[in-house]
Amino acid sequence: MTTVQTSVYEPLTEPKAVSLAVRLGLFRDGAPLACREIGDGNLNLVFHIVDQETKQGVIIKQALPYAKVVGESWPLTLKRAVIESNALRTFASYVPQYVPKVYYSDESLAITVMEDLSRLQIARKGLIEGKTYPLLSQHIGEFVAKTAFYTSDFGMNQQEKKKLAQSFVNPELCKITEDLVFTDPFFDHETNNFEDELRPDVEALWGDDRLHLETAKLKRKFLTEADVLLHGDLHTGSIFASDDETKVIDPEFAFYGPIGFDLGQFFANLLLNALSRPESERQPLFDHIDRTWDVFTSVFSNLWRTESVETYAATPGLLEDVLRHAFIDAVGFAGCEVIRRTIGLAHVADLDGIEQKEARLAAKRHALRLGRRLIIERRVFTGTEDFRRLFAETEQ
Numbered sequence: 001m002t003t004v005q006t007s008v009y010e011p012l013t014e015p016k017a018v019s020l021a022v023r024l025g026l027f028r029d030g031a032p033l034a035c036r037e038i039g040d041g042n043l044n045l046v047f048h049i050v051d052q053e054t055k056q057g058v059i060i061k062q063a064l065p066y067a068k069v070v071g072e073s074w075p076l077t078l079k080r081a082v083i084e085s086n087a088l089r090t091f092a093s094y095v096p097q098y099v100p101k102v103y104y105s106d107e108s109l110a111i112t113v114m115e116d117l118s119r120l121q122i123a124r125k126g127l128i129e130g131k132t133y134p135l136l137s138q139h140i141g142e143f144v145a146k147t148a149f150y151t152s153d154f155g156m157n158q159q160e161k162k163k164l165a166q167s168f169v170n171p172e173l174c175k176i177t178e179d180l181v182f183t184d185p186f187f188d189h190e191t192n193n194f195e196d197e198l199r200p201d202v203e204a205l206w207g208d209d210r211l212h213l214e215t216a217k218l219k220r221k222f223l224t225e226a227d228v229l230l231h232g233d234l235h236t237g238s239i240f241a242s243d244d245e246t247k248v249i250d251p252e253f254a255f256y257g258p259i260g261f262d263l264g265q266f267f268a269n270l271l272l273n274a275l276s277r278p279e280s281e282r283q284p285l286f287d288h289i290d291r292t293w294d295v296f297t298s299v300f301s302n303l304w305r306t307e308s309v310e311t312y313a314a315t316p317g318l319l320e321d322v323l324r325h326a327f328i329d330a331v332g333f334a335g336c337e338v339i340r341r342t343i344g345l346a347h348v349a350d351l352d353g354i355e356q357k358e359a360r361l362a363a364k365r366h367a368l369r370l371g372r373r374l375i376i377e378r379r380v381f382t383g384t385e386d387f388r389r390l391f392a393e394t395e396q
């Protein structure tokens, strides 16, 4: 991986980002450059620099030494920028069509300079506006299948895999997920954030021993199962889309983990959008879940049968076992994500943006019932049609 170390860290400002872009020779001499900090995520600065004449742009993303959403009281490693640029490059070696090009990265400045994707729209925003993105699930299914297979012990040299896994050890970012996704929302923790009216529903979750046991099993998987290289935060705000293109961004949470995790995060964020829509407009979200799983299983199975490096790959029943466990885990992980996006620290605009208060509270109560049953009943799921069934059963 070519990440250079040239300078001493300082947070960029818009003028400093322009100077850096000029110094790096990213634009022609004398180009009239405009720059805006457009970061709307929880953690980092994102500078959009555009040549005003040619309209060509680049993105400079910079990690701050703390979590932007909370402030300097929450220090956070700058190494996440290296993880992010290395993950983008690793993914590009398998699925270049689904990630932005990385032009340059600098470990000391904690920056990744990458392709400007402004021609596309963040999928969460588009889905909230009612867009359907017909190819989103086909692309994400293929993205997850190929990145998972080729980084697994079945798709790459098993000694090389261990080295790759080592380079993606990401303890601080994993700890955020361990806390914010798998732990805090299930207990009375200060990071939680929810409307007072939801307190009885939330306290019921906090006192639910069965839910605690099943969530603990999922957290244990996340902590211990170094199966494939994951994106680690594959929600719809980490995906740029149009009707014919899909690009996955923001893999600073990348690490070696359980194969069902990225799928579960993606399913959950489709469900969160479905929760914000009237019943008559939910079908495209469930269709996306079906298609993601179908494409994932078909691409992954094909690679397993044709390119596996592991002797046991041909053992009858093994692939089916891997896929079955990936699915069950994905359902459970989706439940954790639905709950944490409803009452945890980091919410989603799909639910928070429901203007009418009673409708918003109803959608959030539905989310809590759905998330709980996804976790507890994940082993009963036989296919993606069960998402529709459970969604309907938890509506009231």
Ligand SMILES: Nc1ncnc2c1ncn2[C@@H]1O[C@H](COP(=O)(O)OP(=O)(O)O)[C@@H](O)[C@H]1O
Binding pocket: 038, 039, 040, 041, 042, 043, 044, 045, 046, 059, 061, 100, 114, 115, 116, 117, 118, 122, 237, 238, 249, 250, 252
């Ligand atoms: N390659 C890109 N091209 C255009 N805009 C981008 C690009 N990467 C990020 N952005 C913009 O910056 C925002 C925050 O980026 P993101 O990587 O999600 O940051 P964070 O790590 O803080 O969540 C995105 O929602 C998007 O609007």
Ligand SMILES: CSC[C@H]1O[C@H](OP(=O)(O)O)[C@H](O)[C@@H]1O
Binding pocket: 040, 041, 042, 043, 067, 069, 176, 177, 180, 233, 237, 238, 250, 345, 346
């Ligand atoms: C304090 S980090 C909260 C939350 O933010 C991350 O998302 P993003 O970087 O896309 O804004 C991640 O989901 C974390 O759990």
